[in-house]
Amino acid sequence: xxxxxIYSIAxxxxxxAATVSRAFNRPELVSEPVRKQIMAAARELGxxxxxxxxxxxxxxAETIGLIVSDITNPFFPLLVRAVQxxxxxxxxxxxxxxxxxxxxxxxxxxxxxxxxxxxxIVASPRSSSAALREAARGLPCVLLNRPLRDLSSVICDNTxxxxxxxxxxxxxxxRSFALLAGPSASWAAARRSQAIRRWARGRGVELTELGPFRxxxxxxxxxxxxxxxxxxxxxxxxxxxTACGVLAExxxxxxxxxxxxxxxxxxxxxxxKTVTPSLTTVTAPMxxxxxxxxxxxxxxxxxxxxxxxxxxxxxxxxxxDSTGPRSGS
Amino acid sequence: xxxxxIYSIAxxxxxxAATVSRAFNRPELVSEPVRKQIMAAARELGxxxxxxxxxxxxxxAETIGLIVSDITNPFFPLLVRAVQxxxxxxxxxxxxxxxxxxxxxxxxxxxxxxxxxxxxIVASPRSSSAALREAARGLPCVLLNRPLRDLSSVICDNTxxxxxxxxxxxxxxxRSFALLAGPSASWAAARRSQAIRRWARGRGVELTELGPFRxxxxxxxxxxxxxxxxxxxxxxxxxxxTACGVLAExxxxxxxxxxxxxxxxxxxxxxxKTVTPSLTTVTAPMxxxxxxxxxxxxxxxxxxxxxxxxxxxxxxxxxxDSTGPRSGS
DNA sequence: TCGGGGAATGAAAGCGATTGCATGGATTCT
DNA sequence: AGAATCCATGCAATCGCTTTCATTCCCCGA
Numbered sequence: 007x008x009x010x011x012i013y014s015i016a017x018x019x020x021x022x023a024a025t026v027s028r029a030f031n032r033p034e035l036v037s038e039p040v041r042k043q044i045m046a047a048a049r050e051l052g053x054x055x056x057x058x059x060x061x062x063x064x065x066x067a068e069t070i071g072l073i074v075s076d077i078t079n080p081f082f083p084l085l086v087r088a089v090q091x092x093x094x095x096x097x098x099x100x101x102x103x104x105x106x107x108x109x110x111x112x113x114x115x116x117x118x119x120x121x122x123x124x125x126x127i128v129a130s131p132r133s134s135s136a137a138l139r140e141a142a143r144g145l146p147c148v149l150l151n152r153p154l155r156d157l158s159s160v161i162c163d164n165t166x167x168x169x170x171x172x173x174x175x176x177x178x179x180x181r182s183f184a185l186l187a188g189p190s191a192s193w194a195a196a197r198r199s200q201a202i203r204r205w206a207r208g209r210g211v212e213l214t215e216l217g218p219f220r221x222x223x224x225x226x227x228x229x230x231x232x233x234x235x236x237x238x239x240x241x242x243x244x245x246x247x248t249a250c251g252v253l254a255e256x257x258x259x260x261x262x263x264x265x266x267x268x269x270x271x272x273x274x275x276x277x278x279k280t281v282t283p284s285l286t287t288v289t290a291p292m293x294x295x296x297x298x299x300x301x302x303x304x305x306x307x308x309x310x311x312x313x314x315x316x317x318x319x320x321x322x323x324x325x326x327d328s329t330g331p332r333s334g335s
Numbered sequence: 336x337x338x339x340x341i342y343s344i345a346x347x348x349x350x351x352a353a354t355v356s357r358a359f360n361r362p363e364l365v366s367e368p369v370r371k372q373i374m375a376a377a378r379e380l381g382x383x384x385x386x387x388x389x390x391x392x393x394x395x396a397e398t399i400g401l402i403v404s405d406i407t408n409p410f411f412p413l414l415v416r417a418v419q420x421x422x423x424x425x426x427x428x429x430x431x432x433x434x435x436x437x438x439x440x441x442x443x444x445x446x447x448x449x450x451x452x453x454x455x456i457v458a459s460p461r462s463s464s465a466a467l468r469e470a471a472r473g474l475p476c477v478l479l480n481r482p483l484r485d486l487s488s489v490i491c492d493n494t495x496x497x498x499x500x501x502x503x504x505x506x507x508x509x510r511s512f513a514l515l516a517g518p519s520a521s522w523a524a525a526r527r528s529q530a531i532r533r534w535a536r537g538r539g540v541e542l543t544e545l546g547p548f549r550x551x552x553x554x555x556x557x558x559x560x561x562x563x564x565x566x567x568x569x570x571x572x573x574x575x576x577t578a579c580g581v582l583a584e585x586x587x588x589x590x591x592x593x594x595x596x597x598x599x600x601x602x603x604x605x606x607x608k609t610v611t612p613s614l615t616t617v618t619a620p621m622x623x624x625x626x627x628x629x630x631x632x633x634x635x636x637x638x639x640x641x642x643x644x645x646x647x648x649x650x651x652x653x654x655x656d657s658t659g660p661r662s663g664s
Numbered sequence: 665t666c667g668g669g670g671a672a673t674g675a676a677a678g679c680g681a682t683t684g685c686a687t688g689g690a691t692t693c694t
Numbered sequence: 695a696g697a698a699t700c701c702a703t704g705c706a707a708t709c710g711c712t713t714t715c716a717t718t719c720c721c722c723g724a
Binding site: 350351352353354357364365366369388390391392393394 | 701702703704705706708709710711
């Protein structure tokens with residue numbers, strides 16, 4: 007026999023389909039004995055409501071989409087987990103797609119998801135503002151780590167944490183710094199660079215800007231090599247992955263960290279605690295970011311056409327072993 | 336005005352809804368001019384077919400589910416990417432859930448996904464065979480890295496690659512080995528341990544078994560500490576994450592790798608190339624695994640009730656910097 | 665005793681697509 | 695020229711569920 011429906015159950019219990027539906031969605035409208043009987047029959051038949059049918063009439067897919075620019079970047083798994091967990095708590099499933107670094111794929115995916123989800127979260131979008139705006143037209147959408155006036159956004163602001171990082175190095179005697187810039191298309195990269203520049207200027211210390219480098223391990227090695235061309239003893243890497251590359255490059259060349267150079271990363275991915283030396287970095291509040299994004303999205307879904315929301319969550323500086331006193335020279 | 340449907344388009348073009356539907360699904364049945372007109376109107380109105388409605392009548396969700404035991408384990412991102420990519424190529428979307436290490440969550444998620452997907456892939460399941468069998472009853476399902484007679488499975492078999500790893504160490508003069516076992520609930524762990532035992536016995540070398548350890552960085556550090564209690568110069572870690580922990584612990588205690596001890600990991604996660612020293616390990620054919628899993632699943636979906644398939648893909652040994660000649664003693 | 669009100673249930677109308685069958689006009693064959 | 699074909703299209707049923715409105719029945723107050 008085929009898949010059980012509310013009708014199978016209705017028939018079996020001698021009630022109408024409407025009652026079965028109510029037993030599930032508005033149990034208080036159904037008398038106790040009938041409800042119990044229905045539930046029993048449902049369990050027995052292994053009934054599962056068809057979400058397609060429900061979605062068709064309610065107009066809700068109970069699903070949200072998450073587009074990440076590159077799932078292999080260690081930044082994302084924690085985010086994915088937070089988003090999925092929150093979505094589930096709100097009764098929604100998560101549809102995930104990986105844009106594999108391509109801006110075009112990003113907007114194509116938004117289009118593809120349109121008909122299957124109630125809304126989408128785009129994490130670290132690479133696309134142009136115009137493309138994003140266009141792609142999200144008429145679809146609840148929140149951007150992660152990319153502000154845009156007409157779309158909701160949740161961003162992690164590391165500005166003040168990076169100031170702290172600077173101060174931390176300064177206190178350790180460092181006076182000459184290098185900024186290893188991240189990809190120019192990344193809003194986060196621009197913002198971080200800006201924060202560090204501002205700090206350096208305010209502090210009146212020397213800052214050499216290098217890059218941009220790709221946000222990969224390899225990019226980090228290149229950055230490490232470039233760093234060694236300078237006399238800077240304190241280096242700000244764009245993110246942890248880059249920082250790890252730097253560390254590897256320095257280690258490979260026999261340069262001691264933090265003995266000879268101090269390196270700070272950003273994001274505090276799992277990797278950061280794992281490498282040797284463990285990375286001094288800026289912790290992004292992943293769980294909060296993911297949770298907030300889902301909540302904002304949910305609000306957008308429930309009140310379509312509402313004003314976009316913009317949430318800013320600060321990162322926090324955390325000192326570990328990749329930074330230390332400036333070597334006596 | 337509300338969301339466009341085939342009726343809006345039909346009306347606008349002076350044709351029936353059926354024709355519009357055909358224009359999309361069976362274009363060869365619609366005359367050229369009409370088809371063009373419909374397409375134009377669709378584009379203009381920003382029409383997107385409702386997948387709920389289509390799903391209701393076709394009985395297909397065009398979606399597959401992927402349940403991973405722990406998305407933060409670096410093993411998974413590559414797999415997720417491969418699965419998503421393949422699913423997309425087959426016209427399906429990917430619904431992802433993270434069981435967060437819980438066996439109970441695993442089966443609960445299968446149940447929850449039932450009504451929204453055409454089938455599910457369960458990666459590295461932690462649940463008991465009986466629970467899995469029960470959860471997958473009547474739902475196309477393929478297991479990844481866990482064989483089970485009545486369910487399809489795709490597994491990565493590292494047995495022969497681990498033999499290679501052993502030989503590699505042996506050639507480098509190692510004669511005393513440690514096996515740092517992984518979680519006892521993991522089929523992969525059991526299988527790997529078995530392979531190594533077999534090799535050691537065959538080779539007639541000494542093998543000390545330690546563990547089980549959790550498959551985390553911390554677990555690896557413990558394993559590292561345990562390793563140092565022994566005289567073994569060659570260590571087989573359960574996986575790369577564990578191996579990284581071992582490396583960190585040894586580094587922390589000033590033990591040189593590969594100078595004093597050689598360590599081999601397993602899986603070849605991104606991490607493996609990243610750490611210092613880079614990890615000698617066994618590469619799992621991630622892309623193949625993901626792709627094959629989706630293909631097998633698709634077959635199951637198309638021919639429900641067909642016999643389960645079992646695919647076995649071999650890992651391949653790769654030597655890097657965490658192994659080397661046994662220190663002269 | 666009778667009417668009003670509330671609780672439990674049923675009937676039926678969609679939701680937006682797909683699809684088998686029917687139809688009508690143009691084309692082709694004899 | 696009349697019949698047989700075929701192509702493009704329309705009609706209408708259907709998928710499984712939710713939800714409005716109506717109905718029935720029972721209890722209570724006057």
